[in-house]
Amino acid sequence: MKRKLFIFSLLSFVIVSFRSVNEIQFEVPNSFPKPVYNFSKNPLSENKIQLGRALFYDPILSRNNMISCASCHSQFSAFTHVDHALSHGIEDKSGFRNSPALMNMAWQKSFMRDGAINHLDAQSLAPITNPVEMDENIAHVVAKLQISKLYPQLFFKAFGDSTITGEHTLKAISQFMLTLVSANSKYDSVMRKQSVFNEQENKGYILFKKNCSMCHTEPLFTNDEFRNNGLKIDTTLNDYGRYRVTKNKADSLKFKVPTLRNIEFSYPYMHDGRFKKLSQVINHYANGIEKSKTLANELQKPILLTANEKVDIIAFLLTLSDKSFLFNPQYFYPKEIFSEATKN
Amino acid sequence: MLLSFIAFTNAINAQSASTIGFSFAYGSRVLNIDDSLNLPNDSTFLRITELKFYISNIRFLKNGEVVLEEKNSFHLVDANQIIPNQILVENKQNIAFDEIKFDLGIDSITNVSGAMGGDLDPTKGMYWTWQNGYINFKLEGTSQLCKTRNNEFTFHLGGYQQPYYCLQTLHFKTNNSSTMNFKLDVQKILNQVDLAKTNHVMSPCEEAVILSKIVANAFNLLQN
Numbered sequence: 001m002k003r004k005l006f007i008f009s010l011l012s013f014v015i016v017s018f019r020s021v022n023e024i025q026f027e028v029p030n031s032f033p034k035p036v037y038n039f040s041k042n043p044l045s046e047n048k049i050q051l052g053r054a055l056f057y058d059p060i061l062s063r064n065n066m067i068s069c070a071s072c073h074s075q076f077s078a079f080t081h082v083d084h085a086l087s088h089g090i091e092d093k094s095g096f097r098n099s100p101a102l103m104n105m106a107w108q109k110s111f112m113r114d115g116a117i118n119h120l121d122a123q124s125l126a127p128i129t130n131p132v133e134m135d136e137n138i139a140h141v142v143a144k145l146q147i148s149k150l151y152p153q154l155f156f157k158a159f160g161d162s163t164i165t166g167e168h169t170l171k172a173i174s175q176f177m178l179t180l181v182s183a184n185s186k187y188d189s190v191m192r193k194q195s196v197f198n199e200q201e202n203k204g205y206i207l208f209k210k211n212c213s214m215c216h217t218e219p220l221f222t223n224d225e226f227r228n229n230g231l232k233i234d235t236t237l238n239d240y241g242r243y244r245v246t247k248n249k250a251d252s253l254k255f256k257v258p259t260l261r262n263i264e265f266s267y268p269y270m271h272d273g274r275f276k277k278l279s280q281v282i283n284h285y286a287n288g289i290e291k292s293k294t295l296a297n298e299l300q301k302p303i304l305l306t307a308n309e310k311v312d313i314i315a316f317l318l319t320l321s322d323k324s325f326l327f328n329p330q331y332f333y334p335k336e337i338f339s340e341a342t343k344n
Numbered sequence: 345m346l347l348s349f350i351a352f353t354n355a356i357n358a359q360s361a362s363t364i365g366f367s368f369a370y371g372s373r374v375l376n377i378d379d380s381l382n383l384p385n386d387s388t389f390l391r392i393t394e395l396k397f398y399i400s401n402i403r404f405l406k407n408g409e410v411v412l413e414e415k416n417s418f419h420l421v422d423a424n425q426i427i428p429n430q431i432l433v434e435n436k437q438n439i440a441f442d443e444i445k446f447d448l449g450i451d452s453i454t455n456v457s458g459a460m461g462g463d464l465d466p467t468k469g470m471y472w473t474w475q476n477g478y479i480n481f482k483l484e485g486t487s488q489l490c491k492t493r494n495n496e497f498t499f500h501l502g503g504y505q506q507p508y509y510c511l512q513t514l515h516f517k518t519n520n521s522s523t524m525n526f527k528l529d530v531q532k533i534l535n536q537v538d539l540a541k542t543n544h545v546m547s548p549c550e551e552a553v554i555l556s557k558i559v560a561n562a563f564n565l566l567q568n
């Protein structure tokens with residue numbers, strides 16, 4: 001009896017240490033605040049991240065096995081969909097919003113341009129289920145994964161259980177998305193005093209702090225709030241933004257303030273992708289603000305910018321590009337994982 | 345040794361647990377999913393095709409004070425199940441109680457806590473995806489009163505934020521019994537709904553709040 005107990009406690013010790021060896025601590029970049037995501041409910045591990053990466057790139061999540069998350073969120077454009085103002089989903093169906101860039105997800109309180117999703121784990125369900133995106137349902141996705149060659153072993157490695165569940169599927173995708181941290185732009189190295197802005201960038205930074213940073217707040221370049229930034233409503237879409245979720249008139253035309261990191265690569269811009277170029281965005285703020293009841297206080301007074309100053313702001317925005325993020329091999333299509341499956 | 349162990353665990357089960365059961369009725373009749381439920385003088389051709397809901401946060405009280413709570417208390421009850429819908433709550437110390445309380449639906453904190461497993465797994469189909477959150481209660485069926493496609497009506501009730509907070513707390517006096525059987529009478533719900541007008545509620549809204557209250561009142565504890 002005693003011996004059994006001893007073996008049992010030895011075994012549980014081995015299990016406990018197996019877990020702690022595999023767990024990865026989430027690294028918070030120096031200037032960044034405390035993450036919003038609760039990692040204690042979904043502790044990171046290399047195997048879970050890799051499983052999530054495979055799922056992110058795998059069209060098995062869609063009804064016709066043709067569309068993956070990466071179809072609309074590709075790395076070289078900071079995980080948005082370039083060239084498509086409105087998202088482009090299954091069987092060439094068009095969605096009604098521009099797909100946002102994905103980065104620094106651990107610091108976001110809500111997701112989607114109107115904040116309809118309250119947690120990163122729940123985010124994947126929206127595109128999987130949306131009839132114009134992946135048009136699947138999670139129960140069927142889980143059934144497909146369960147009979148695949150690849151996934152039961154990947155889930156076993158990640159969660160110690162080869163029985164696949166919706167919970168584990170969603171948590172693994174979250175883990176991959178949580179690793180998409182961008183904090184290594186020229187701006188960041190200037191802040192770390194490892195580099196300096198040129199004169200134009202510096203002027204742009206001063207103008208930015210005066211006119212833009214109330215909403216696009218450093219270091220994440222978003223205050224994670226919903227604001228009406230004076231875009232005229234597109235009557236072919238009639239998208240009232242946050243109002244769709246709260247049904248509160250005071251929220252009409254408010255959209256989540258997006259990050260401006262990697263903005264050089266994540267065009268087209270705004271919830272409906274109406275602007276292709278940064279110069280159009282700056283002209284909007286300088287000359288195109290549409291007055292309405294819910295227009296943000298910060299934009300009530302016109303932003304006066306000379307032609308040179310507009311260029312200065314753009315020069316500053318370009319310092320937010322992070323090549324080490326856009327070309328980070330840890331985010332690439334996971335060839336090695338998928339080729340493993342065809343070998344067996 | 346082994347035998348006595350089994351006998352011993354059986355004894356625990358019999359005494360130190362409370363069984364909570366659910367059954368379904370339409371007025372005086374037993375409700376079976378997909379069966380026609382027509383009553384005499386009724387030309388509505390009523391049929392219930394889906395009836396599912398969450399019971400959560402089960403607790404027992406004595407003189408108004410909580411004396412026993414179920415840990416991790418989330419249960420999906422589905423009328424379309426061959427095995428009886430029974431929940432076993434452990435009561436190792438045989439704590440005496442005179443009241444039971446539970447929630448119909450899923451609380452706000454759980455709604456904002458990300459992916460969950462077990463009965464809360466999103467594969468259970470009780471989850472909204474475009475604006476995420478749990479569906480507390482699902483009732484679907486057909487009736488001639490609905491001038492909709494295939495005469496269908498669909499009620500998916502939920503919402504975890506004010507002003508459309510739908511969770512309902514139910515409580516019943518009980519005489520400390522180890523089995524409690526609850527009956528949900530769907531007639532009590534549909535009697536208060538004008539199916540010709542209200543037949544499609546599928547998001548957090550005022551109607552969902554009103555309907556949730558009606559549903560809560562359609563449960564009763566059978567006296568054994």
